[in-house]
Amino acid sequence: MVDHVLSAEQDRAEALVTEKVLASFDDAPDPRLREVILSLVRHLHAFARDVRLTEEEWDAAIAFLTRVGHITDDRRQEFILLSDVLGLSMLTVGINQPLQGTATEATVFGPFFVDDAPLVPLGGNIASGAPGEPCWVEGTVTDLEGEAIPGARIEVWEADEDGFYDVQYDDDRTAGRAHLFSDESGTYRFWGVTPTPYPIPHDGPVGDLLKATGRSPWRASHLHFMVTAPGYRRLVTHIFVEGDPQLADDSVFGVKESLVKTFRRHPAGETAPDGRTPDIAWTHVRFDIVLPPAP
Known part of the structure; x- marks a missing residue:
């Protein structure tokens, strides 16, 4: 990075802009909003001064957003996708859901959750026609002491074998x-x-950002969970x-x-835990979930 030596006069002029913007929020009635916006202004202005942001670069950033x-x-x-690839999503998760004993770790929410997903009975099939190798998923939901949590709501969602979520189809x-x-x-x-x-969707501006910076859009294979129960902290993982x-x-x-x-992995014809005998190969995974109490 090129060092930029500013005159005392220029340095003071730039600092004065920041001071005036900060002062404009003095009467903000919400203390938390004031705290957040003041920190945001300080960091944004410091960023612009640090890299000596050009007007052309600022125009490009506005066009990108x-x-x-x-x-x-x-x-x-x-x-959300932009927040994810910049690591802000994971940092926010870590700040708000710190490690707590044996509690299951949280991770990013992702951009493909949909409210009002259908209810399936225990042992039901969430695929509902999504192509892919069958997978039997089972586990328990307990508290930090290992006591069962009955009636926990478990939301699950995943991409099909072609790498697409249902909402990506028309x-x-x-x-x-x-x-x-x-x-x-x-x-x-x-x-x-x-x-x-x-790959995450890379046919838009976030994909252009990854390409320009030499980064891959690929995600590791995963299955999403969101688990909620009264009196316990919500888990997204x-x-x-x-x-x-x-x-x-x-x-x-x-x-x-x-x-x-x-x-x-199990071969075709091997009996699954629910007594079925799939006529194609299938997999089996166990995921025991531990929820900490609500804060």
Whole structure:
């Protein structure tokens, strides 16, 4: 980086702009809003001065953010995608859900969650036609002391074997997502499809950013979970496939070692835990979930 030596007069003139902007928020009635906006202004102004931001670069940044806004709709959230690839999503998760005993670690929410996913019974199939190798998923939901949490709501969603979520298709399908509830002993179980690696959407401005900076859009294979229960902290997390080559280079920095699980492969015709005998190869994974109390 080139060192820029400023005259005392120029340095003071630039600092004065920041001081005036900060002072403009003196009467903000919400103390937390004032704290956040003042810090944002300080850091933004410091960034601009540090890199000596040009007007052309600022225009390009505005154009980039405008494109992010234009491509965002109720089926695609490019702003979340931008936050993800900059690592801000994972940093925010870490700040707000710090490690707590044996509690399951959280990771990024991602841009493809949809409210009102269909209810499936325990042992049901969330795939609903999504293509892919069948996968039996089971586990428990407990508290930090190992006591069962019955009735926990478990939202699950995933991409199909082609790397697409249902919302990325234009036929309004609902597939690869559902919700279910843990039973009285805190256990849950369902069929889905074995996760496979896929690239995040890179046909928009975020993809252009990754290309310009020499970064890959690929994500490690994963299955999304969101688990909620009264009196407990909400958990948003994934599980990842052991041995996936993308584990060390996940484009949104979401991989945590504790969330990497063994997906055991079984041949066609072998009896599954629910008594079925799939006529194609299938996998089996266990994911025990531990929720800490609500703050």
